[in-house]
Amino acid sequence: MILSHIARPLVSLVTLSSLLVLASCSSTSEATRKTAAEKALPSSSQTGSAPSTSVTPVQGDEFAQFAQWREVDIFIDEMVKKHGFDRKALQATLNKTHYVDRAIQLMKPAPPGKPKNWVAYRARFVEPVRIKAGVAFWNKYAGALQRAEKQYGVPAEIIVAIIGVETVYGRNTGNFRVMDAITTLAFSYPDTPNRVARMAYFRGELENTLLFARDEKIDPFSLLGSYAGAIGWPQFMPGSIRNYAVDFDGDGHIDLRNSPVDAIGSVAHFLIEHGWKPGEPIVFPAKVDSRNQEWQRFINQPLEAKFSQQELRSAGVTPTQPLPTGMPFGLVDLQNGEAPTEYWLGAANFFAITQYNRSFFYAMSVNDLSKALRAARNP
Template identity: 75%
Template structure:
C-alpha cells in the first residue's frame, strides 16, 4: 500500500489512514503514469495543486551537499544515465520532512496488541458506507478485475477501504521529499540500515518512474512514507505491479480508481493469490497450559506451510472444516487482556500480508470487504 512495504506494521497503516498512508491510500501506496493523453487529464491525479500543511511542506536541507546523497547521485548517473547537474538541482530543492522521521519511529513498548481495537478503526460505518458507494460506482471494473485476475471484488474493496477510505486519505506529502528524508536520515532504530536501504531504493524508483512517465518528480504526492494513490503503492510497486486498467494509455493510481482496482488485483496475483481458494478458517486451540503443542505454530512466518493433519494433531480444531489437501499457517490475533482469536490462514491470506506484513491488517481487509458486501446486499 500498493504495495509494499514497511510498517512497523499495524502502526504504519493506522497512521497512513491518519494521513497511512500508507496509502492508503500507498503511502501507499500508487501513481504510475505513463504519458497522459491530454493536458486536461494530466492536470488531474498527481499533478493537481494542493495546499500543504507545515508538516507536509518540510524544511530546506540542501540534500545535494550531503555526502550520502552525492554518492547516490553518482550511482544514478552511472547506473541509469541521469544528468548529474539535473539531479543535483533536484536534490537541492528536495525538502526535509521531520514529521516523516517521527512517524516511522516504533511505537513505545509495553502496550499489548489488541485486535478488536485495531479492527474497530477499519470495520466501521464510515468505511462500510463508503465501500458500498465505491462498489456500486465501480461494479463493472471490480467484476472485470475479478474475472481477469481471480481476486474477489470484496478483497479489492477491503484493501482500498483500509488504505485510504476509498481515496479520501491518499496523502499530500511530496513523495521525493519524504523518501529522501527517510533514505538518508532514518531514525536510530535496530533496523535502521535495512530501512534506509529500502527507502534509498524507493528514491531510485521514484526518479526512474518520473522519467519513464515524463513527470516532474515533485508532482508525485503521497503518504509520509512515500506511498501513493488510492491503494498506497510504493514507487517500486508502481513500476512492477501497477496496470492501466482503464485503458487510457497511462497508469494513474491517484486519479484513476479503475487503475487502482486492477493494480491491487495484479499485486495480489503476483504475490501468490490463487483464484477460487479460501482465505481463512476460524479455529479453537487447547487452553490447558499443559497441552499447548499448537504453540509451535505461532510465529512461523507469512506462509501457509503446515498440513491440516499436523495442525489438528497439535490441538487446533477448525470450527469450519477446511479442505484437507491445502496448507495453512496459524494466525494469532491478540486481544490485549482478553483471549486471543485464532485462525488458519490459507495461501490467499498470506498473499494479503505481502501488501502489509501484519495479521491484523490482512484480517481487517477480509472483514471490511465482507462487511461491505453484506451491506450492499441488503
C-alpha cells in the first residue's frame, strides 16, 4: 500500500457518458493480483520503446491528446479480449482522462539527502494527534473491530494503527481522480530505472480500476484517492480492493472511502491473506556482534521470517528478550542517521505488515502506534 498524499482537487472534472455501456459488459476473468498485474499486459513499455507521438502532455490535458500511443491501443485490445469491454466505450472513457503532472513529479525519486532516520520517521506517526484520534476511532467502531478480530484474528490495535498511519482516520484520503492519476502513471511514468516495471504495474491497476467500477456499477471518475491511485481510509490500490477488500458493513457494496467499517474488515482480511498468524508476536529487540560480520548476510533479505534462532545466534545476532521456542525470524535494521542502527527480530506478523507497505520503518511504526493506542485506551 502507499501512504496517502493530500492533493488539490483537479479542475475540469468530466462525467462518464459511456458508464452504462461499460457497466453492461460481462467480466470474463477472476481478479488479478498485484504481482500478476505487473506481467499481464504485454506492450511496448516492456521493451522500453517510446510512445509513437512527440507530443508532451501538460497538466489538465485530456487524455485524447496523447491517447493514440501504441501502448494505449494495446491496453484497449487486452481489455476487450480479456474482459469483454466495448472498444468504443473504453476509448471514450480513456479520452476523458486528464494528464496529472503532479502525480509524475511526486513519483520521481527524492534527491540524495540525509541518511535514513528511524527516530525522526517514527515521530511523524507515533504522536499525540494520531493517538488521540485513534482512541476515538477505536471507541466509535469497537463493535466492528471486535468482529474483525474474531473473524480474522488480527488485533484491533493493529487495524486501528494501520488506518491511523495511512490517513489519520480518514482525514487524508487524497483528492486526485484515480482514473487520472493511474492512467497518467500507466502511460507516462517518469524516467526512472524501474520505469518499465512501474508502467506495467500501473496498467494492471488501471485494468483493476475499470473492472472494479464495472463490478460495483459506479462511475470510475467518481473514485478519488492519492497521487498513486490509493483509495479510502486504508489506502488500498484498486487491485488490492478487488482481491482483499470486503463488504464488512453488509450494505452490498465495497466503499473504502465512505465506510470505515468496510475499511476495518478489509485491513484485517488483507493481513490474514498475507501471512498474519493470530496470537503470535510481532517483533523482538536484538543486538549484533560487531566482531562477527556473519550477521550482515541477514540484511536486505526477502521480506519474510525464514531464519532459525540458531542460525541467527551463530552469526552474532542475539535477542535481548526471550523468544518463543522454534519460531523463525528475519533481521530488521532501523537506521538512525548518524546514531547507531537499531536491530530487531521480526516474526511472521511483522513481515505481514510489510506486505501492506514494503518498509521496515512503516511496519515498526504500525507496531509502536498499536502499543501506544492500547496503552492510551486502557491506562
